[in-house]
Amino acid sequence: MSDQTQNNVVFFSGENVPLEMHKARMVQRVRLLDVDKRLEVITQAGNNTFLLPNRDVFLDMLTDSGVNAMSEAQYAAMMLADDSYAGSETFYRLEKSVQDFFGTEYFLPAHQGRACENILATAYVKPGLKVITNYHFTTTKGHITRQGGEVLEVVGPEALKTTSQNLFKGDVDLDLLDQFVQKHGPEKIAFVRIEAGTNLIGGQPISLANTRRVAEYCKSHKLKLVYDASLLADNLYFIKTREAAYKNKSLAEIVKELGSLMDIIYFSGRKLGCARGGGIATSNKEDYLKMRDLVPLFEGFLTYGGMSVREMEAMSVGLRETLDFHVISQTPIFVEALGQELQKKGVPVVTPFGGLGCHVDASSFVDHVPQTQYPAGALAAAIYLTSGVRGMERGTLSEQRNPDGSEVLAQMELVRLAVPKRVYTLSQMKYVADRLGWLYQHRKMIGGLEFIEEPKTLRFFLGRLKPVGDWQEKLVAAFKKDMPTGL
Numbered sequence: 001m002s003d004q005t006q007n008n009v010v011f012f013s014g015e016n017v018p019l020e021m022h023k024a025r026m027v028q029r030v031r032l033l034d035v036d037k038r039l040e041v042i043t044q045a046g047n048n049t050f051l052l053p054n055r056d057v058f059l060d061m062l063t064d065s066g067v068n069a070m071s072e073a074q075y076a077a078m079m080l081a082d083d084s085y086a087g088s089e090t091f092y093r094l095e096k097s098v099q100d101f102f103g104t105e106y107f108l109p110a111h112q113g114r115a116c117e118n119i120l121a122t123a124y125v126k127p128g129l130k131v132i133t134n135y136h137f138t139t140t141k142g143h144i145t146r147q148g149g150e151v152l153e154v155v156g157p158e159a160l161k162t163t164s165q166n167l168f169k170g171d172v173d174l175d176l177l178d179q180f181v182q183k184h185g186p187e188k189i190a191f192v193r194i195e196a197g198t199n200l201i202g203g204q205p206i207s208l209a210n211t212r213r214v215a216e217y218c219k220s221h222k223l224k225l226v227y228d229a230s231l232l233a234d235n236l237y238f239i240k241t242r243e244a245a246y247k248n249k250s251l252a253e254i255v256k257e258l259g260s261l262m263d264i265i266y267f268s269g270r271k272l273g274c275a276r277g278g279g280i281a282t283s284n285k286e287d288y289l290k291m292r293d294l295v296p297l298f299e300g301f302l303t304y305g306g307m308s309v310r311e312m313e314a315m316s317v318g319l320r321e322t323l324d325f326h327v328i329s330q331t332p333i334f335v336e337a338l339g340q341e342l343q344k345k346g347v348p349v350v351t352p353f354g355g356l357g358c359h360v361d362a363s364s365f366v367d368h369v370p371q372t373q374y375p376a377g378a379l380a381a382a383i384y385l386t387s388g389v390r391g392m393e394r395g396t397l398s399e400q401r402n403p404d405g406s407e408v409l410a411q412m413e414l415v416r417l418a419v420p421k422r423v424y425t426l427s428q429m430k431y432v433a434d435r436l437g438w439l440y441q442h443r444k445m446i447g448g449l450e451f452i453e454e455p456k457t458l459r460f461f462l463g464r465l466k467p468v469g470d471w472q473e474k475l476v477a478a479f480k481k482d483m484p485t486g487l
């Protein structure tokens, strides 16, 4: 399963082309609205790309969550699903897949990644406790702070630089980890959390060597180590291709090694396994029992955990397919291809290229927009206006205000153009780069945004904003001058 044909095909022309090792046999029609209509639509959506109806989106690059293409084997498996409230055969198949994949003993199903986080936080986080992590994720932090806990981050300084030579920007700074443990004492640490493919800093991987050192540290300080494996597929690709010690190890061996280092693993099955669901795996019976009773309370009975059995079957197959190099390489090689096209046009992007998507550096793209006017949010709205492409703000808008109402200014202002696995073509990536290239030349026309409706928690999902001034109308007029069809 893990041959690397793709990497061994060299184009005679010398071009670097991300060659697909699959073909599409089912397709979905998309439509591209003209720029006047796009202005209407983004205004109705409160300039929040989460609120755009998908029918008005040309290329949906919001996320890879639940929207990766599934394989024929996954669809076939869905037909075999055993629908039963309790004791479904489907559950035992999924449990076996998870055991085979991570090498863990127990499995708890949950309807998606954040549901696992809710269970974990409810079980282990109490007011005043800390969770130390390489970098937070929005929903993870939401669940930890909801229980009265605090999140402390321990990535190194390179992680927050948009351009760097560091191939593993998700690595934990062990000195910083130790400083926090010494300062607060191990009894105040609910757990240490490692996030594979660090989402909010540009899909940046953590090396297995670093993961191993963190695990050793946690063991010697009696700290529980939790692995968020939602973005493991991309991280796995980078361990295999960037970490010399693992070049000749099979993907299955690498995942087993990772699994053996953790006390608890959880994942969003909307990402890992290319279906829709989630789950928690552990070999520790005490941890299993501590979390087990929360599953029927929050999710559903222990043998489905809020998931559809059809999705569970697809996830079982999807986990096995994660051990196929050509499946896990798909996002990283397309991210690189898109990133290189963008760089040719001068567009600032996060480097080294990571997984998950191409991350545009909004703090440089629109350096004239103050952080309090949400530069990444404004850029995401401007990208939709000029291309019909839906990206996601990952900056100050995605932060939560301090209790006193002041803004938490994000350490990075990014627009993520997610590249779901096996969904888009190279010509579509070229279109994205072309339109962003145009926008970059007109970047000074982009202005800020301000809230008109601001939810208290996870405001980026449902908040509504308006442009500061009439920059959007002016941008549309400039676009029509260069693209008279408005498309």
Ligand SMILES: Cc1ncc(COP(=O)(O)O)c(C=O)c1O
Pocket (backbone or CB within 6 Å): 065, 112, 113, 114, 115, 137, 139, 140, 195, 199, 228, 230, 231, 268, 269, 270, 277, 278
């Ligand atoms: C690293 C990480 N953890 C957790 C989650 C939450 O998963 P879900 O969206 O399935 O709730 C996500 C989703 O994007 C994620 O990227």
